[in-house]
Amino acid sequence: MTTDSALPPAGHPHEPHQEGLAKRLNWLRAGVLGANDGIVSTAAIVVGVAGATSAVAPIFIAGIAGLVGGAISMALGEYVSVSSARDSEHALIEKEKRELREMPEEELEELAGIYESKGLKPATARQVAVELTAHDAVAAHLAAELNIDESDVVSPWAAAGASALAFTIGAILPLLAILLPPAGWRVPVTFISVLLALAVTGWIAAYIGGSSRTKSVVRVLIGGAAALFATYGIGSLLGVSGI
Numbered sequence: 001m002t003t004d005s006a007l008p009p010a011g012h013p014h015e016p017h018q019e020g021l022a023k024r025l026n027w028l029r030a031g032v033l034g035a036n037d038g039i040v041s042t043a044a045i046v047v048g049v050a051g052a053t054s055a056v057a058p059i060f061i062a063g064i065a066g067l068v069g070g071a072i073s074m075a076l077g078e079y080v081s082v083s084s085a086r087d088s089e090h091a092l093i094e095k096e097k098r099e100l101r102e103m104p105e106e107e108l109e110e111l112a113g114i115y116e117s118k119g120l121k122p123a124t125a126r127q128v129a130v131e132l133t134a135h136d137a138v139a140a141h142l143a144a145e146l147n148i149d150e151s152d153v154v155s156p157w158a159a160a161g162a163s164a165l166a167f168t169i170g171a172i173l174p175l176l177a178i179l180l181p182p183a184g185w186r187v188p189v190t191f192i193s194v195l196l197a198l199a200v201t202g203w204i205a206a207y208i209g210g211s212s213r214t215k216s217v218v219r220v221l222i223g224g225a226a227a228l229f230a231t232y233g234i235g236s237l238l239g240v241s242g243i
Contacts, residue, residue, distance in 0.1 A: 051235025
């Protein structure tokens with residue numbers, strides 16, 4: 001007969017209780033959206049150029065330029081954004097450490113008050129605060145007050161690299177779709193490939209975020225189709241006018 005001490009810490013093995021799950025899902029969703037950006041922006045560029053000319057070289061050059069420029073832009077934007085967030089988190093962490101050094105009793109009362117506000121009885125809340133403070137005061141306050149894990153602060157370099165990689169992976173599809181088929185099939189194949197890929201990324205993003213798959217797919221399909229038709233139309237007009 002199994003005793004209570006032999007039971008695993010989590011009573012529901014299929015439930016994801018491990019730390020950092022939410023952040024990992026956010027990273028995955030950000031990766032899918034980054035790939036989606038790569039698909040749409042690169043497809044819009046190559047389809048626009050294909051509307052103006054059937055020559056492979058201009059299409060290839062424009063596609064590569066769009067891929068490289070877009071990946072760098074995505075990486076730079078992510079680096080700046082995550083760096084700002086990391087700096088803010090570090091400032092909050094240092095502030096909390098300073099307060100714990102200078103006024104430990106006030107911080108203990110504050111922690112107890114937080115748990116009391118969550119429904120614990122005053123005596124229980126204080127006992128929880130005392131035990132958590134004894135174990136790791138900084139971690140206890142960061143988690144309760146700021147929802148921050150000091151060991152889980154995101155690296156801006158990792159975020160920038162992941163963003164650039166996701167964009168590049170997405171951008172490769174429209175490049176291949178526009179370059180590999182015969183001249184007469186390039187634009188139709190690209191349209192179909194891109195819209196199918198957008199439907200997949202929209203579904204995955206909605207699945208990860210727990211939102212409506214149908215709405216997400218419809219939104220990205222409408223947006224992607226609008227971008228493709230608009231750029232192709234502009235390219236065709238410019239090609240006909242000889243500009």
